[in-house]
Amino acid sequence: MNGETSDAVGAGVSTERAEPAPLGRRAQTKRANRTAILDAGRRVFAGVGYDAATVRDLVRESGLSPGTFYNYFPDKQAVFRELVDEILRELRPRLVRARAESIDAAGFVRDAFAAAVATLLGDPDRFALLQRSTSAFRSCVFDGEQLTLLADELRTDLESASDAGTLPSFPAELMTAAMIGTTIEVGALGSQMGRTPDEIATFLGTLFLSGMAGFVTP
Amino acid sequence: MNGETSDAVGAGVSTERAEPAPLGRRAQTKRANRTAILDAGRRVFAGVGYDAATVRDLVRESGLSPGTFYNYFPDKQAVFRELVDEILRELRPRLVRARAESIDAAGFVRDAFAAAVATLLGDPDRFALLQRSTSAFRSCVFDGEQLTLLADELRTDLESASDAGTLPSFPAELMTAAMIGTTIEVGALGSQMGRTPDEIATFLGTLFLSGMAGFVTP
DNA sequence: CTCCAATCTGACGCTGGCGTCAACTTTGAT
C-alpha cells in the first residue's frame, strides 16, 4: 500500500507493472467482488440458463448483497455479456493461430474447428452455459463486437483463400454463418448425445471441407 | 376433439364431412376463440419473441379476456407448442414427398432442403417467429414428438441411402443434427442478411451434398 | 487515533404479470 503515492520515486515507473501487488485492500475486494459475481454468473447461467436466471440468483450465489451487485453491473445481461466476451476473446487468437500454423486450406478448416470446439466445449461450465443458454449466447454474441471481429477475420480468410484458389468460391457470408452456427448447434447437440469434442470437431471439419468443394470456382 | 356431441342426428353422417356446418353456435365460437388465440400467438411471438411475450399480450391481441384464455390453454407455452407443432406437421409430409419424388440422392438432399426452407421461411410471420424465438422454437421442437419423428425419418433415410451406397457412410445422428440445426441457423441468419429462401436452400443443398461426400464409404 | 470517503448492506416500495372466481351472458333443450 504505497508504491505509487511517493510520486517522486515512481516518476518513470508504474503504469506498466501490475504484478508486485501494489494493490490496496480496497482494490483487492473490488477485484474479488467482481470475480465473485462473474463466477456466480458462470455457475448460475450454466445451471438454470440465462432466461430463467435472476439477478437475485447471481446475488445469492455470489454471497454479496443486491446493492453491491448493482455497484458492479447494471443487470444480469451485463454479466452474461462479459462472460461471453471472455469466451470470444479467448477464441479469437486461437483461430488466428490455427490459421497461421496450418499449411493448407484443409488444415486450416480442420484446425479452426478443433480450436473452436475446444474453446467452447472444453470446460464443463462453459459447455453447460452453451447448452442451456444458446439463444442468449447467440444474441449476446451477435451484437457484441467480438463476434463481428471474429466473423470478419474468418470471412476475410475464406475470401482470400477463395481468391487464391486454395478454396472454391462460395457465398462467404452464408458460409461464415453456417460455420459458426453449425458449430454451436452440433456442439450442443453432439455433446448432448455423448460425442467427444474431438469427434465433433472432426465431423465438422470433414463436413465443411468437402462441403466447400461443392461450390464451383469462379 | 369435438364436433361429436350431436350423436343421435349424425348417426350415419358427420365424422367425415366438416363443411355443411352442422356446427352449433357454441362449437362455432369455441373454434373461433381457439383460432383467435393461436392467431394472436402467431402475431405476438413473431413480434416480440417468445421470451418477452406474456399471456396478457396474447389476451390483448386476441380480443378475449384472461379467463377465457385459460379456458383454452394452460399457459403461453401451450400456445407456442401448438404453433410449432403445426409447422412441423406441415413440414413432415413435405419432406416425405421430397424423398419419394426425387430420383437420386442429390435430388433428395436438395429437395428436402428446399421443402424445409420453404415451409419454415415461406410465411412472413413464421419467418419472424423463427427469427425472434429461435431458442424457444428449438426447445419446443426438441421435446415435442413431431421433431423426433421427423428426425427419425430423416436419419432412417440417410442410413438406408448409406447402406445402399447412394450416399457415403457418416455419423447419421450428427448429420441429422447438423442438417436440422444448420437449416434453422442459416435460415435465420441468411434471411437476416437478405438472402431469398431459394438462395438459402441452394446453399444448404450444395453444402451438405458435397459435405457428405467427404466421409469415406464403409 | 480520527475521520472522511468509498463501499457494502438489506429492508423497502414498486411494478408487472399470473391465475382465479363470483357474477353475468349466451345457448339450446324442453
Add this chain to the structure above:
DNA sequence: ATCAAAGTTGACGCCAGCGTCAGATTGGAG
C-alpha cells in the same frame, strides 16, 4: 317462454423479482 348448463368477463389478490437508498461498515490518509 323458461331455465340450467356452458362459457365469458375482468377485477382481485398474490407474488417474484427489480432497483434504491439511508444507515452501517471499512479503508486509508493525516
